Structures are given as C-alpha cells and as structure tokens.
Amino acid sequence: MGKYSVRVATGDLFLAGSPNQVQLWLVGKHGEADLGTQLRPVWGKEEFEIDVPLHLGRLLMVKLRKHNVLLSVDWFCKWISVQGPGTQGEAFFPCYRWVQGHRIICLPEGTARTLSDDPQNLFKKYREQELEERKKVYRWGSWKDGLILPIAGNRQPDLPRDERFLEDKDLDFSVSLAKALKDMAIKGTLDFINCVKRLEDFKKIFPRGKTALAERVHDSWKSDAFFGYQFLNGANPMLLRRSSRLPARLVLPPGMEDLKTQLEKELQAGSLFEVDFSLLDGVKPNVIIFKPQYVAAPLVMLKLQPDGRLLPMVIQLQPPRYGCPPPLLFLPSDPPMAWLLAKTWVRSSDFQLHQLQSHLLRGHLIAEVIAVATMRSLPSLHPIYKLLIPHFRYTMAINTLARSRLVSEGGIFDLVVSTGSGGHVDILQRATACLTYRSLCPPDDLADRGLLGVKSSLYGQDAIRLWGIISRYVEGMVGLFYKSDQAVKDDLELQAWCREMTETGLQMAQDRGFPISLESRAQLCHFVTMCIFTCTGQHASNHLGQLDWYSWIPNGPCTMRKPPPISKDVTEKDIVDSLPNLHQAHMQKTVTDFLGRRQPVMVALGQHEEKYFSGPEPQAVLRQFREELAAMDKEIDVRNAVLDLPYEYLRPSMVENSVTI
Numbered sequence: 001m002g003k004y005s006v007r008v009a010t011g012d013l014f015l016a017g018s019p020n021q022v023q024l025w026l027v028g029k030h031g032e033a034d035l036g037t038q039l040r041p042v043w044g045k046e047e048f049e050i051d052v053p054l055h056l057g058r059l060l061m062v063k064l065r066k067h068n069v070l071l072s073v074d075w076f077c078k079w080i081s082v083q084g085p086g087t088q089g090e091a092f093f094p095c096y097r098w099v100q101g102h103r104i105i106c107l108p109e110g111t112a113r114t115l116s117d118d119p120q121n122l123f124k125k126y127r128e129q130e131l132e133e134r135k136k137v138y139r140w141g142s143w144k145d146g147l148i149l150p151i152a153g154n155r156q157p158d159l160p161r162d163e164r165f166l167e168d169k170d171l172d173f174s175v176s177l178a179k180a181l182k183d184m185a186i187k188g189t190l191d192f193i194n195c196v197k198r199l200e201d202f203k204k205i206f207p208r209g210k211t212a213l214a215e216r217v218h219d220s221w222k223s224d225a226f227f228g229y230q231f232l233n234g235a236n237p238m239l240l241r242r243s244s245r246l247p248a249r250l251v252l253p254p255g256m257e258d259l260k261t262q263l264e265k266e267l268q269a270g271s272l273f274e275v276d277f278s279l280l281d282g283v284k285p286n287v288i289i290f291k292p293q294y295v296a297a298p299l300v301m302l303k304l305q306p307d308g309r310l311l312p313m314v315i316q317l318q319p320p321r322y323g324c325p326p327p328l329l330f331l332p333s334d335p336p337m338a339w340l341l342a343k344t345w346v347r348s349s350d351f352q353l354h355q356l357q358s359h360l361l362r363g364h365l366i367a368e369v370i371a372v373a374t375m376r377s378l379p380s381l382h383p384i385y386k387l388l389i390p391h392f393r394y395t396m397a398i399n400t401l402a403r404s405r406l407v408s409e410g411g412i413f414d415l416v417v418s419t420g421s422g423g424h425v426d427i428l429q430r431a432t433a434c435l436t437y438r439s440l441c442p443p444d445d446l447a448d449r450g451l452l453g454v455k456s457s458l459y460g461q462d463a464i465r466l467w468g469i470i471s472r473y474v475e476g477m478v479g480l481f482y483k484s485d486q487a488v489k490d491d492l493e494l495q496a497w498c499r500e501m502t503e504t505g506l507q508m509a510q511d512r513g514f515p516i517s518l519e520s521r522a523q524l525c526h527f528v529t530m531c532i533f534t535c536t537g538q539h540a541s542n543h544l545g546q547l548d549w550y551s552w553i554p555n556g557p558c559t560m561r562k563p564p565p566i567s568k569d570v571t572e573k574d575i576v577d578s579l580p581n582l583h584q585a586h587m588q589k590t591v592t593d594f595l596g597r598r599q600p601v602m603v604a605l606g607q608h609e610e611k612y613f614s615g616p617e618p619q620a621v622l623r624q625f626r627e628e629l630a631a632m633d634k635e636i637d638v639r640n641a642v643l644d645l646p647y648e649y650l651r652p653s654m655v656e657n658s659v660t661i
C-alpha cells in the first residue's frame with residue numbers, strides 16, 4: 001500500500017489523443033488495484049498521484065481500458081510510467097500502440113523475459129492471450145501462387161491499425177504522390193504528340209533537383225567503365241559474380257578466338273566476372289496500348305582491372321537456342337551505336353531484375369514476412385520481439401501499396417514496364433524459387449559471388465561492415481537473455497517463430513538453407529542479424545540508387561519497344577526507337593522521383609526513440625550500437641570525400657530503420 005505517481009504519454013502526433021476516459025489498473029505480484037478512470041489522454045503527458053490501500057508487491061503490469069460514452073476515438077499510447085512501492089524507483093510500461101474500442105489492454109513492465117525468465121509463470125497467461133489475439137489480427141494473406149506470403153489485406157484500412165502510416169507519413173506520401181501525378185498529367189499531355197528523336201531529347205524529362213550523381217550518369221552513361229561500375233556499386237549490386245569457368249551459354253562463333261584467349265587469360269588470373277540475366281529467359285513481354293514490348297536475357301562478361309575498373313568484354317543478348325546459329329556477340333570494338341544498344345539492353349534487363357528480385361522481393365517482401373511472423377509468434381515481452389519491432393515500421397503498409405498500385409493489374413508495371421502484365425509475377429516466382437538464406441547474409445553472399453576483398457566493391461565493403469555492426473548489436477542483446485545454447489533450444493516461442501518464418505511465411509524455404517529450428521546462440525544471432533540487415537541495409541542498398549541511376553532514362557529503361565538487335569548495323573534512331581517513348585519515360589521518371597526521393601519522415605538505422613527494453617544493460621548495448629554506426633558514418637564520409645563516385649547507400653545515416661518506401 002502507499003502513494004503511487006502515474007505518468008501517461010500520448011503519441012506526439014495531432015490525432016494521437018482521445019477525449020475518451022481511460023481506466024487504469026496496477027497489477028502487482030500480490031494484488032491488483034483499480035485506479036478508476038483517472039485519465040482523459042487528449043495530448044502529451046498526463047500524470048496523477050493516487051493512494052492505494054492494498055499491498056501490491058512488485059509491479060508486473062498496468063492494465064488499461066478506454067471508455068467511450070458516445071464516440072470511441074482511438075488513442076495512441078506511448079508508455080506509462082509508475083513510481084511508488086514495488087517499482088524499484090520507476091517501473092516503465094512500453095506500449096507504442098493504438099488503444100481501440102474498450103477492450104482491456106495489458107502492458108507488462110518493460111523488462112524483456114523469455115518463458116524461462118518467468119519461473120513463477122506470472123506472465124504466462126498474458127503471453128498466451130497476447131499471441132492468440134495477434135494471430136487473429138496479423139493473418140497471412142496470399143498475393144500470387146509461388147510467392148512468399150504477405151499480410152492479409154488489399155488496402156490500408158484492411159491492415160492492423162498499428163501497421164498503417166501515421167498522419168505525418170501518410171500526409172507526406174499522399175501529397176507527394178498527388179503532386180507527382182499532377183506534374184505527370186500536366187507535363188505528360190504533350191507526351192503523345194512530342195516524340196524523342198535523339199538520345200539527348202530525354203533531357204526534356206530529366207528531373208529538376210536531380211542529384212549530382214544523376215548528372216554524372218547523364219554525362220557518362222555511354223562509357224564502358226561507368227557501365228561496369230554499376231554492377232559493383234550502382235542501383236543493383238546483387239548480380240555480379242566472379243567467374244569460375246566460362247559460362248556454358250557463352251558459345252563463341254568462329255572468328256572469336258582472340259576473345260576466347262582474352263577471357264581465358266582473365267579467368268586464369270581470377271579477374272573474370274559475369275552478370276547473367278538468364279532468369280529473364282522466356283519471360284512473356286508486356287503489350288502496352290496494343291504495342292508489343294520486348295525482354296531479353298543477356299550475359300555480360302567483364303574484367304576487373306588492376307586499377308579497380310570493371311570493364312565489359314562481351315555481351316550476349318540472348319542465350320543460345322537449340323537448332324539455331326549461336327547468338328550474336330557484341331564487343332567494345334563494335335561500331336559505337338551497336339555496342340551502345342547492346343549495353344542499353346543490359347541496362348533495361350538490370351532494371352527488371354533489380355526492381356523485382358533485388359528490391360521488391362529481397363528487400364520489401366522478405367521484410368514483410370519477418371514482420372508478420374514476428375507479430376504472430378513472439379509476445380511483446382520477448383527480447384527478440386523488442387529487438388526487431390523497431391525494424392518493421394510501415395513495411396506492411398508500403399508493401400500493400402506496392403501490391404495495389406505498382407505490381408497490380410493496371411498498375412505501373414502493366415502501364416509502362418516491359419515485364420508488366422504477368423511477366424513480373426513470373427520473374428518474382430522464379431526469383432523466389434532460387435532465393436537462398438545465404439544470399440541474404442552479405443558475408444555468405446559476397447563469398448559465394450567472389451566479391452569479398454574486392455577493393456572497388458564499395459557496396460561489398462560497406463555491407464560487410466554494417467553486417468558486423470548489426471551482428472555485434474544482436475550478440476550483445478542475445479547474450480543478455482540466453483546464457484547457453486540449450487536456452488535457445490528450450491525457448492518454444494523462439495522455435496515457433498523460426499518455423500513460422502521458414503515454413504509458412506517463406507513457404508517451405510528450408511530447402512534453400514533457411515532454418516526451421518534454432519540450435520545455438522550463434523545460429524540465433526546469425527538469423528536475427530539477417531532479419532535486421534534485410535529490413536535496413538539490404539533494402540537501402542537496393543532502394544536508394546533509383547534516383548541516381550534511373551533518372552537518366554537511357555541508363556535504366558523501364559521497357560524496350562523494339563526486339564534485341566540481330567545485326568551490328570545500328571543507328572542512334574534504332575536506339576531511340578527501342579527506348580521508352582516519352583510517356584513511358586515520363587511515368588518512369590515520376591515513379592523514380594516519387595520513390596527515390598529522400599524521405600522527410602525517416603528514422604535512420606538504430607535511431608528509433610521507442611524504449612522497448614527496460615534496464616541498464618539493453619540500453620548500454622543499444623548505445624554501443626549507435627556509437628559504432630556513428631563511427632561508420634563518419635568514416636564513409638571521409639572515404640567518399642576523395643572518391644570520384646561516392647557510395648552512400650549503406651551509410652548508417654542514410655539507411656532507414658525499416659522498409660517504409
């Protein structure tokens with residue numbers, strides 16, 4: 001018994017408060033006290049003192065219930081803090097959720113607890129009830145067969161309240177999209193009348209406020225070194241790999257002996273690299289306004305020079321066909337327009353695999369599976385829930401928007417992208433079928449692709465560095481709550497989470513290396529590091545480059561309007577006629593600007609304000625994480641200052657804490 005001081009924090013946004021009255025209970029180890037309806041959480045923080053005649057013992061939980069006489073108004077509760085008997089100075093009850101209706105909500109004290117940390121089962125019932133409720137609210141959906149699962153729901157209102165954009169993000173997204181579409185409507189009216197006659201005519205839609213790097217792309221896109229550089233550090237750094245043999249598909253027709261000699265020399269020296277777009281082979285191209293579009297499946301062979309430049313040696317635009325003559329090979333020594341058209345075809349193919357495989361699937365959709373599996377399997381008390389939850393913000397919302405406006409029937413892909421109208425789904429299905437656990441973990445992925453230690457792979461260096469920082473953060477937190485491998489094995493909630501992710505969310509992905517159980521702290525740390533890296537660095541390194549590399553349309557054509565060339569007799573007009581028309585280019589530029597712009601409503605990696613963990617030790621681990629991120633950020637700044645082409649996409653201050661766009 002005694003006097004308690006209670007503080008209640010409402011969200012900072014204008015619509016976070018509620019005029020409804022809120023009733024609170026204090027739940028201790030030895031009793032429960034109804035504090036009555038002390039609160040009307042309209043704005044900011046409220047506090048009150050109250051005498052409780054009961055002996056409650058150590059405070060375990062706060063319960064709250066919103067009362068609505070006429071109108072129920074949702075209330076965003078950030079946290080509740082209590083001082084008084086049984087609080088060891090202050091007991092902190094994190095919430096960071098919407099309180100809806102008038103159900104009783106339980107907020108456990110912020111100390112993270114696994115099941116084994118609760119030997120008296122003080123929270124067991126609460127954990128079970130919470131997960132039962134979460135499984136009703138967070139349901140797996142289905143978008144297309146053969147893909148990993150999304151959250152159920154087709155539009156924002158279908159999503160759980162806590163997953164929708166808050167008003168600041170919603171306003172920014174809606175206003176920016178409306179502005180982009182208005183600009184498109186105004187400037188695009190003439191698109192069907194005007195046409196592009198020369199490559200430089202694409203300057204007409206080169207965006208205002210373009211980035212310095214986008215300028216460089218416009219100036220240098222034709223150069224071989226610039227073309228090769230993009231596979232290392234461009235919008236899509238995920239396809240390049242060191243060759244271990246000459247690719248079987250690379251059939252060298254008679255007269256190409258010199259090339260064979262050069263390729264073998266680079267292969268022997270370990271400096272031969274390849275980018276193989278075979279995943280696109282046979283994909284049905286889109287038809288846009290009755291006009292067929294075209295898709296190719298190129299192979300590019302490149303040599304890594306001692307000075308770090310990656311130079312193309314040969315481009316094969318389509319794989320060999322049985323019973324047909326070997327495909328034409330394009331060389332740097334070919335007539336300039338023929339070589340440029342071959343490179344442009346590669347750029348358009350890279351756009352397709354980048355946006356669908358590297359960005360949407362391996363960034364957005366995997367992050368969504370991690371979020372949904374976690375919400376369905378881990379109670380808010382669980383340390384791994386507390387570690388991961390900041391990295392899920394807005395992911396279900398942005399992905400639902402992507403499914404309804406980008407890759408939907410009649411969406412952007414159908415309107416202006418060569419793989420739209422079904423080819424994009426085929427690509428996603430093929431990419432899902434070959435998605436491995438190792439490919440989501442940079443130390444494994446870069447080793448498998450032969451990129452570890454390649455000095456000119458700035459993406460690789462920064463990905464390894466960031467993975468290491470996240471890994472130490474995860475190890476620090478896991479070490480606080482799991483004192484042995486057996487403790488990991490014994491955590492049934494954790495095992496259910498891992499299985500839900502691999503078997504359900506990722507659709508039986510154990511065949512591709514994903515674990516269906518966690519047998520050790522090391523394995524748990526690797527898996528959780530993959531989760532956080534995917535939701536942050538993996539997405540950022542494949543999202544942030546859009547504005548730089550796709551603003552100049554010929555460097556990232558969303559579609560090709562003529563078939564791949566079968567001769568080297570190519571003119572600039574052939575290239576212009578192959579590239580997107582003005583309307584398609586305008587739409588690409590509108591979407592690129594809209595998606596690629598730097599987000600004003602942005603939480604950088606590790607900088608979330610929510611305090612999910614109570615106690616000095618988790619706070620210390622988070623502080624160390626932030627210090628290492630700050631050090632990396634500063635060192636990247638120094639490195640970039642002396643680079644001709646800075647690499648910024650894995651700078652911690654540029655990496656969002658979750659997938660939100």
Ligand SMILES: CC/C=C/C/C=C\C[C@@H](/C=C/C=C\C/C=C\C/C=C\CCC(=O)O)OO
Nearest residue numbers: 355359360398401402405406591594595661
């Ligand atoms: C052409 C760009 C393709 C990108 C696919 C990769 C990832 C998805 C993307 C998320 C997009 C989310 C929502 C898109 C919403 C609107 C799209 C813009 C204009 C729509 C026009 C309209 O609906 O009228 O990652 O950032």
Ligand SMILES: [Fe+2]
Nearest residue numbers: 359364543661
């Ligand atoms: Fe994105």
